[in-house]
Amino acid sequence: MPVVTADLKACQGYANCVMAAPDYFDLDDDGNVVMIKREFPESERSRVTEAARSCPVSALTVSE
Amino acid sequence: MSSTTVIVGSSIGGVRTAQSLRLEGYQGDIVLVGAESELPYDKPPLSKSVLAGTAQASSICLLTQEEADEARIQLVLGHTATGVDINNGLLELEGHEPIHFDNLVIATGAAARPSPWGERAGIHVLRSLDDAHRLRASLLGGGDLVVIGAGFIGAEAAATARSLGLTVTVIDPQTIPMSRIFNPEIGHWFGALHRDNGVTTIFGTGVDAIDGDQGAFSVHLTDGRVLSAATVLVGIGAVPNDAWLSSSGLLVDNGVVLDKYCRAVHAPSIYAVGDVARWHHPRHGEDIRIEHWTNAVEQAICVAYNITHPAEPREYSPVEYVWSDQYxxxxxxxxxxxxxxxxxxxxxxxxxxxxxxxxxxxxxxxxxxxxxxxxxxxxxxxxxxxxxxxxxxxxxxxxxxxxxxxxxxx
CATH class of the missing domain: 3.30.390.30 (FAD/NAD-linked reductase, C-terminal dimerisation domain)
Known part of the structure; x- marks a missing residue:
């Protein structure tokens, strides 16, 4: 199953991912991304990939 | 049936449109045209890590050649768009034969509003990678920096210049900085933020003229004061890159005028995204243009969807979002x-x-x-x-x- 992973050092708390896919991403009290789930089904590829690409600092990566 | 979507503009809006088309399953050809010869790069770091010299080329790259090849996105870089022939579906370019399109996406962005006090070496604007490299070279030459305009670009560049150890003065004709965006109470806090970080602020005063040359400018203020500066940065806003469309027949009025689906008025096979797009925002009930990174990304997703689902297009009705990192x-x-x-x-x-x-x-x-x-x-x-x-x-x-x-x- 494809997965989305986060680079915590890169995350700056812009929160675009949380707005695009709140069932996958949240922010903690310090503004760092928290992964709610990492694996996603093929049917979710478009939404999760767009959420990852909405990160202004490319902190999120989709891989197979 | 093979069709071609041509995207003109290789910054964030154009690149994301191309990528989102593939994600939506678009099978046709995609041609991404850019005026600059560099591979597509991201602009928010220009006033920060690029100016500071801490960015790697790879960290600001939006699309590598390998990623473009893998997604079957043909790159045509280093050619400025000069016009559109709507009836024949042709994008006209400088130094390149016209490119046929079935769908065209206009993503030519905005340009820095030029200095009204003369444009010469040492008087900078900051919008492109070349601009950032030139400004950095000037800053590394030492001497005082005067920033005209306390908006996002001016404030971010001032903060970066301070981190490089320069003496910085920020001038803005508004008495309270950021007061176009915020109420006075918060605007005052922004002024204090500059001063707390060692920047001299001169607010409520304009600039009459800039005399002299790089390394030894005299900046004449409307209150009669004269500041000396080695380098000047002019950060007074941006204007949409739409002049090249003036004879196209498209409706252009401070940006390409679009319907609520981001389709050009009277030309539904032509779309626009990002800083150059003025679309009808359904919730606000008015035509608006937004110069923000997140808007370009979200509008690109919507346009890619509408190109691949022309019978059931989505309205584009975003909640605006922008950030700025200052000090x-x-x-x-x-x-x-x-x-x-x-x-x-x-x-x-x-x-x-x-x-x-x-x-x-x-x-x-x-x-x-x-x-x-x-x-x-x-x-x-x-x-x-x-x-x-x-x-x-x-x-x-x-x-x-x-x-x-x-x-x-x-």
Whole structure:
């Protein structure tokens, strides 16, 4: 199953991912991304990939 | 059936449109045209890590040649678009034969408003990678920097120049900085932020003229003062790159005029995204143009969807979002703020190291919010904009957050 992973050092708390896919991403009290789930089904590829690409600092990566 | 989508403009809006088309299963040809010869790059770092010299080329690249090849995106870089022949579906370029399109996406962005005090070496604007490299070279030459304009670009560049150890003065004709965006109380805090970081601020005063040459400019102010500067940065806004469309027949009025699906008026096979796009925002009920990174990304997704689903297009009705990083402040703005709307401030920069300002026109509904160093509050505000939260409900939630979370002043 494809997965989305986060680079915590890169995350700056812009929160675009949380707005695009709140069932996958949240922010903690310090503004760092928290992964709610990492694996996603093929049917979710478009939404999760767009959420990852909405990160202004490319902190999120989709891989197979 | 093979079709071709040509995207003109290789910055964030154009690149994301190309990538989103493939994600939506678009099978036709995609041609991405750019005026600059560099591979597509991201612009927010220009005033920060690129100017500071800490960015790697790879960290600002939006699309590598390998990624373009893999997604079957043909890159045509280094050619400026000069016109569109709508009837024959042709994009005309400088130094390149016309390119046929079935769908055209205009993503040519905006250009820095040029210096009205002369354009010569040492007087900079900051919009492109070349601009950033030239400005950095000037800053490394030493001497004082004068920044004209206390908006996002000017403030971010001033902060970076301070981090390089330069003496910096920021000038703005407005008495209170950022007052087009914020109410005066918060604008004053932005002025203090500059001064606390060692920047001299001159607000409420304009610039009459700039004499002299690089390394030895004299900046003449409207109040008669004269500042000496080695380098000048002019950050007075941007203008959409739409002049090349003037004889195309497209409706152009401070940007390409679009319907609520981001299709050009009277030319539904032509779309626009990003800084050059003026579309009919269904919720606001007016034509607007937004020069923000997140808008370009979200509009690109919508346009890619509408190209691949022409029978059931989606309206584009975003909640505006923009950020700016200045000194140790992370500023995040959602919706519509300022313009003398009523506002409530929660937190204080000195006491809490963070704050949120909630804006309302009617005293009940949230119309916009600005937060500093408080991403959790920003999320609550962005979500609240979508769900129709009241200002009172949001204030209660944020005041609880403010007191329950200890956060050191950064």
């Amino acid at each position: 140790n402040w992370k500023i995040q703005i959602v919706g519509r703020v300022g313009n003398n709307a009523k506002h409530i401030v929660i937190g204080h920069p000195e006491t809490h190291g963070r704050f949120a300002a909630l804006y309302t026109k009617d005293g009940i509904n949230l119309h916009g919010a600005a937060t500093v160093n408080w991403p959790k509050a920003l999320i609550a505000c962005r979500r609240g904009m979508g769900t129709g939260i009241t200002v009172a409900e949001l204030r209660d939630a944020l005041e609880t957050q403010l007191t329950s979370q200890a956060m050191p002043v950064p």
